[in-house]
Amino acid sequence: MQTISCLLAAAAVISGAAAQTHQRLGGCPDLGCVFPPDQADFLAGQFFDIRLEVHSPINGTEARAGEPDPNFTFTITKKGGKSVPVANFFKIDEPVLERWNFTWYEDRFAEDAHSPSLVNVTSKIYRRVALYEPGEYEATLNYYGTQKTVANWLVRKMPHKRRAKNVILFIGDGMTTNMITAARLIAHKSINGKYMSKMALDKFPILGHQMTHSMDSFITDSANSATALYTGHKTTVNALGVYVDSSKNPFDDPKFETIVEIFKRQHPHAGIGIISTAFLADATPAALAAHTSKRGEYDHVISTFYEGVTNYTWTQWGGPDVLLGAGAENFLKSEEAKREYYDLFENNDYNLALNKTALQQAPDDQKLLGVFCKSNLPTWLDRNVYTSNLLNKTNAPDGSARDAEDLPGLKEMTLKAIDVLHKRNGKDGWFIMSEAASIDKQMHAMDYDRALGELLELDDTVSATIEKLKQLGELEDTLIIVTADHGHGFDVTGSVDTKYMEAQKDDRLKRNAIGYYGNSGLSQYTMSGPNSLRYSEGVHFPSQWDPRYTLHSGVVAFPDHRENYEVHKDGPRTPAVSTKDKKLGNIANYKDAVTGYLVNGTLPVNAAQGVHSLTDVPVFARGPCQELFGGVYNSIDIFFNMAECLGLSEKKK
Amino acid sequence: MQTISCLLAAAAVISGAAAQTHQRLGGCPDLGCVFPPDQADFLAGQFFDIRLEVHSPINGTEARAGEPDPNFTFTITKKGGKSVPVANFFKIDEPVLERWNFTWYEDRFAEDAHSPSLVNVTSKIYRRVALYEPGEYEATLNYYGTQKTVANWLVRKMPHKRRAKNVILFIGDGMTTNMITAARLIAHKSINGKYMSKMALDKFPILGHQMTHSMDSFITDSANSATALYTGHKTTVNALGVYVDSSKNPFDDPKFETIVEIFKRQHPHAGIGIISTAFLADATPAALAAHTSKRGEYDHVISTFYEGVTNYTWTQWGGPDVLLGAGAENFLKSEEAKREYYDLFENNDYNLALNKTALQQAPDDQKLLGVFCKSNLPTWLDRNVYTSNLLNKTNAPDGSARDAEDLPGLKEMTLKAIDVLHKRNGKDGWFIMSEAASIDKQMHAMDYDRALGELLELDDTVSATIEKLKQLGELEDTLIIVTADHGHGFDVTGSVDTKYMEAQKDDRLKRNAIGYYGNSGLSQYTMSGPNSLRYSEGVHFPSQWDPRYTLHSGVVAFPDHRENYEVHKDGPRTPAVSTKDKKLGNIANYKDAVTGYLVNGTLPVNAAQGVHSLTDVPVFARGPCQELFGGVYNSIDIFFNMAECLGLSEKKK
Structure with a gap:
């Protein structure tokens, strides 16, 4: 029987692969670690730190006798050139040797048995260097006499000419193509399979896909993925603007410059806008400014918006001209902040807006901080x-016991940011990052109605942004990108007759309320009825959120939960609740879907929500350099393409 | 409190919408029905039939007194012109009036109560007409004196100049972006987040998304969606090349020409290749030739490959020059066929190949039928x-009791088809449809390993096709499109320590074997080991299919089943089995994943497999006209773009 012409004989080589889901240190499969690691790409002139570590595991499968090498050496070779010790290469002083240790678990069995592996470490860090000449570099760590770890680095060659005056990067946090399809279905009318209106995203001339995986795991979080989008460097889950070393200090990890640091360093009169519907210390806004291995260091994040990095010599970019979002608790000393940030920002010539009226009335010629509530902005x-x-x-943003009122949405925040930056920085151009954060947050909560509402708000914001830029005469000078930082495994597979489901008493019979294929029928969310909602011309949201026939939606991995496929009118969904018993973990929240049926989870019992997924995410682009964003590429290419479009690749002075 | 500047006052209009998931007749919300329906698009010169129906519901919510109108009239108006009775407009005879009745259920309650609604019908059909002049048409059915149903039709205006000599359309049945991402992860090595090799799909210059929904439901099947891709007309689930009328006859429904019918009618010396890893009577190959409302009419399908449509005057295109795939039972009179099709094809100058050797040795200058086994081709x-x-x-293709041996794959079939068509039709050009059918079939079975294997085989086939066309000097004259017909709600959310899961006895504890975010780690499928598989240069499949750490994969809707996340070494997965009790339906197949845990279903209990999903699917294009395929569009645009590229838009002679 004929088989496998393409399949060769089995390989004789045996590779002693460690368990890949539990790693001693991400990006460091050998006992010598180099950060930036093998395969790192750089923008010419981008500042970065170099962290070297030599590991000596005391126990576990890698155990060895002896201390970690204190005499390791590190050289850099430009391709075709000669090998140069790092301090000579960059003409910097040799740093002091550091020592520490850390522990890790080799797998889940070791974790259950509380048997950590201990590793002793020697380390050095070379701070704030840059490579200017495009091409390939070989960086070699020599240790334990004969061992070496080689990192191949690439400084990308690209044109230096600036092609876009402005860049606006919209991030639909967690947004996938599947969600866009579902949002279109509930908000845009169709007749016999032809949509009568288009989403703003559907009108973009260029479509791409970007791969969101991180350096050391194939599922990313938003810190790691935002870092890749803004810096061209993939790193580790929870890290912002740094590679993660094995030291305990979350502020000493090797940094690399972000696009706003580079842009402002080169163009001091350019403007920066940072906008999010999340709390502003959250990962996606934070990754433009912060440098820490722990995204939960919120005070560090707000301080870097205010005064940049202060513990090391680093790019002082002056902070965003416009900073709009939520998370008042991280600005208020009476809450979680270490300093009174409202006062500090105001002393630094920012206007402070705490509601929509103040936002819209703020003068366009001054810097603007807008914080509209505690925690995240309520959903659309x-x-x-x-x-x-x-x-x-x-949740009032002033820290009082009142409710936040007069709330803006993503659209109002983004349009105001454009007004301010156009007024203040109209000559030198600007960069805006505008994040629809709660697509992700509501997907985590499996509240698909709210997530899709956020996505439609993003689409409406993109539409209004294009209109605004047209009015200002800036549209053709502005590169507009809409993308995501990662996905959730969401899709729609049919419809649910909620009336029929409610009428059934048995969990199995309830499932017969679900119609699939031809029995999915048409979307009832766009149909007119006595209570239907209507919108301004060109604005598209569902006419009704609670039709009899709802979407049969789901995600691919979930905690124990109940499903009735109805909109949660009383506020965002809580699919699972803690039993407070660690072994039992989280169980379905009965109150979440009383008329529904129980689905047992497919995630560890410590998960109370859904999780991120692997899928490539879409990239929509229009404006100068739009052609760079077609096809399929790595998330870091978004950074390099934006940098190319802004002409940020430097020649050595 | 400020809200909703975009939200206007509630509408006063009440629309009496019927239950949208149970429809009297898809595409016919009124009592008068016009097919092609409102919003239909046409290629200039494309032949089609017009079916008119007037309904008189006897009972149910739409019940009315009296017979259906036998005196309805139908007029067509070219925009700016005058209204002309249809027979005059097309200069054809008035057809006879037909009468019939049918029943349907208004919703699941009516179905449970066995209370059908009865509808009496009068109807006429105008066969084989065409519109040549681009622009808008208004087609109006007048009935019951004052009622009317208006269908707005559009004949698309496009250039007549042919730009591509050849077109090859690859269909990854059920393939989504999410699956491509997962296939890349298991087959391509990466270092610190940078892939060391690219998929063939990742190298395409143009990326688009197409919307797959059908005319009367938002979830499609493969018959309906293939019809849209090949004809520019969306229709109803299970329909091939026709709109579905309410008559019982599956062969009298209103037809419209497919791209191969049009291409061959205009270019009699052009070549057609149809290739599938499914049985050849299956929907995706069938939709190029067949015209029936029931995709299950397999004998009709094979007969239309052999002799075209015979019950009406219709385009006689001569059948495919190359027809390669599986499903021998539909060719053998000893099995399910009504005639000995092997003999008929051979009498019609086809060579017959029943294994890979015969396939590869068949002369390139003669027509070729290759059928390699019964049912579907075994998976890669x-x-x-x-x-x-x-x-x-x-499953031997000769109908003997032997096993099929010496099986080709999609790559061998596609490369041979190119050789034959290049030899026979090198001057006038050719059209090939090549389908990776079991991406879909294995996704239905929730056998993600096999589905991704099929996807990687498609990618390898695309790669080899590009190389082959380059060798033949045909690459720059060939438009290559790779897309899907619909999706499945698949994604990957982490990894599973199969060793840990096996060691746990409790279903809840087993779930703790799942690692997500950073604990997903890296793909072990690409790692070398003692038993690792190796491939020829440039061919990429996993090095191992059964690593300790597997993918945590899933779909969003499923029957009761068990999960252990291990490859099924004993053959394709069967996730659920029938209880033979209709009320209890299908339950988890214990043997499918003995070491795993139970997940209760989120589909009706009559479902034993997964189902299709809503998501837009990717389109990859390269070659002449590639720029037409960027951005987001309707599935029917694939047909119109291919037709434009082949210069198929006609002027009236």
């Missing part, structure tokens, strides 16, 4: 349809 | 890795 669905959910939240 | 994984699964299948 709660702000616009189920407004009673805004009550009794005690 | 079974043909190449777990080959003992090919035994004891009694």
Whole structure:
């Protein structure tokens, strides 16, 4: 029987691969570690730190006798050139040798048995260097006499000419193609399979896909992925603007410059806008400014918006001209902040807006900080349809016991940011990052209605942004990118007759309310009815959120939960609740879907929500350099393409 | 409190919408029906039939007194012109009035109560007409004196100049971006987040998304969606090349020409190749030739490959020059065929190949039918890795009791088709449809390993096709498109320590074997080991299919099943089995994943497999006209773009 012409004989080589899901240190499969690691790409002139570590595991499968090498050496070779010790190469002083140790678990069995592996470390860090000449470099760590770890680095060659005056990067956090398809279905009318209107995203001339995986795991978080988008360097889950070393200090890890640091360093009169519907210390806004291995270091994040990095000599870019979002608790000393940040920003010539009216009335010629509530901004669905959910939240941005009122949405924040930056930086151009954060947050909560509402708000914001830029005469000078930082495994597979499901008493019979293929029928969310919602010309959201026939939606991995496929009118969903018993973990929240049925989880019992997924995410681009964004590429290419379009690749002075 | 500047006052209009998931007749919300329906698009010169129906519901919510109108009239108006009775417009005879009745269920309650609604019908059909002048047309059915149903039709205006000599359309049945991402992860090595090799799809210059929804439901099947891709007309689930009328006859429905019918009508010396890893009567190959409302009419399908449509005057295109795939039972009179099709094809100057050797040795200058087994072709994984699964299948293509042997794959079939068409039709050009069918079939079975194997085989086939066309000097004259017909809600959310899962006894504890985010780690499928598989240069499949750490994969909707996340070495997966009790339906197949845990279903209990999903699917294009395929569009645009590239838009002679 004929088989496998393409399949060769089995390989004789045996590779002693460690368990790949539990790693001694991400990016460091050998006992010698180099950060930036093998295969790192750089923008010419981008500042970065170099961290070297030599590991001596005391126990575990890698155990060896002796201390970690204190005499390791490190050389850099430009391809075709000669090998030069690092301090000579960059003409910097040799740093002091550091020593520490750390522990890790080799796998889940070791974790259950509380048997950590201990590793002793010697390390050095070379701070704030840059490579200017495009091409390939070989960086070699020599240790333990004969061992070496080689990192191949590439400084990308690209044109130096600036092609875009402005760049606006919209990030739909967690947004996938699947979600866009579902959002279109509930908000845009179709007749016999032809849509009568288009989403703003559907009108973009260029479509791409970017791969979101991180350096040391194939599923990323938003810190890691935002870092890749803004810096061209993939790193480790929870890290912002640094590679993660094995030291305990979350502020000493090797940094690399972000696009706003580079842009402002080269163009001091350019403007920066940072906008999010999340709390502003959250990962996606934070990754433009912060440099820490722990995204949860919120005070560090706000301080870097305010005054940049202060513990080391680093690019002082002056902070964003416009900073708009939520998370008042991280600005208020009475809450979680270490300093009174509102006062500090105001002393630094920022206007402070704490509601939509103040936002819109703020003068366009001054810097602007807008913080509109504690925690995240309530969702579009709660702000616009189920407004009673805004009550009794005690989330006023001034720290009082009142509810936040007069809330702006992503659209109002983004349009105001454009006004301010156009006024202040109209000559030198600007960069805006505008994040629809709660697509992700509501996908985590498996609240698909709210997530899709956020996505539609993003689409509406993109549409209004294009219109605004047209009015200002800036559209053709502005590169507009809409993308995501990672996905969730969401899709729609049919419809649910909620009336029929409610009428059934048995969990198995309830499932017969689901129609698939031809029985999916048409979307009822766009149909007119006695209570249907209507919008301004060109604005598209569902006419009704609670039709009899709803979407049969889901994600591929979930905690124990119940499903009735109905909109949660009383506020965002809580699919699972803790039993407070660690072994039992989280169980389905009965109150979440009383009329529904139980689905047992496919995630570890410590998960109370859904998780991120692997899928490539879409990239929509229009404007100068749009052609760079077609096809399939790595997430870091978004950074390099934006940098190319802004002409940020440097020649050595 | 400020809300919803974009949200206007509730509409006063009440629309009496019927239950949208149960429809009297898809595409016919009124009592008068016009097919092609409102919003249909046409290629200039494309032949089509017009079916008119007037309904008189006897009972149910739409019940009315009296018979259906026998005196309805139908007019067509070119925009700016005058209204002309249809027979005059097309200069054809008035057809006879037909009468019939049918029943349907208004919703699941009516179905449970066995309370059908009865509808009496009057109807006429105008066969084989065409519109040549681009622009908008208004087609109006007048009935019951004052009622009317208006269909707005558009004949698309496009250049007449042919730009591509050849077109090859690859269809990854059920393939999504999410699956491509997962296939890349298991087959391509990466270092610190940078892939060391690229998929063929990742190298395409142009990326698009197409919307796959059908005319009357937002989830499509493969018949309906293939019809849209090949004809520019979306229709109803299970329909091939026709709109579905309400008559019982599956062969009298209103037809429209497919791209191969049009191409061959205009270019009699052009060549057609149809290739599938499914049985050849299956929907995706069938939709190029067949015209029936029931995709299950397999004998009709094979007969239309052999002799075209015979029950009406219709385009006689001569059938495919190359027809390669599986499903011998539909060719053998001893099995399910009504005639001995092998003999008929051979009498019609086809060579017959029943194995890979015969396929590859067949002369390139003669027509070729290749049928390699009964049912579907075994999967790539079974043909190449777990080959003992090919035994004891009694699936020989000659109808004997032997096992099919010496099986080709998609690559061998596609490359041979190119050789034959290049030899026979090198002057006038050719069109090939090549389908990786079992991406879909194995996704239905929730056998993600096999589905991804099929996807990687498609990618390898695309790569080899590009190389072959380059060798033949045809690459720059060939438009290559790779897309899908619909998706499945698949994604990857982490990894599974199969050793840890096996060691746990409790279903909840087993779930703790799953690692997500940073604990996903890296792909072990590409790692070398003592038993690792190796491939020829440039061919990429996993080095191992059964690493300790596997993918945590899933779909969003599923029957009851068990999960252990291990490759199924004994053959394709069967996730659920029937209880033979209709009310209880299908339950988890214990043997499918003995070491795993139980997941209760989120589909009706009559479902034993996964189902299709909503998501837009990717389109990769390269070659002449590639720029037409960027951005986001409707599935029917694939047809119109291919037709434009082949210069198929006609002027009236």
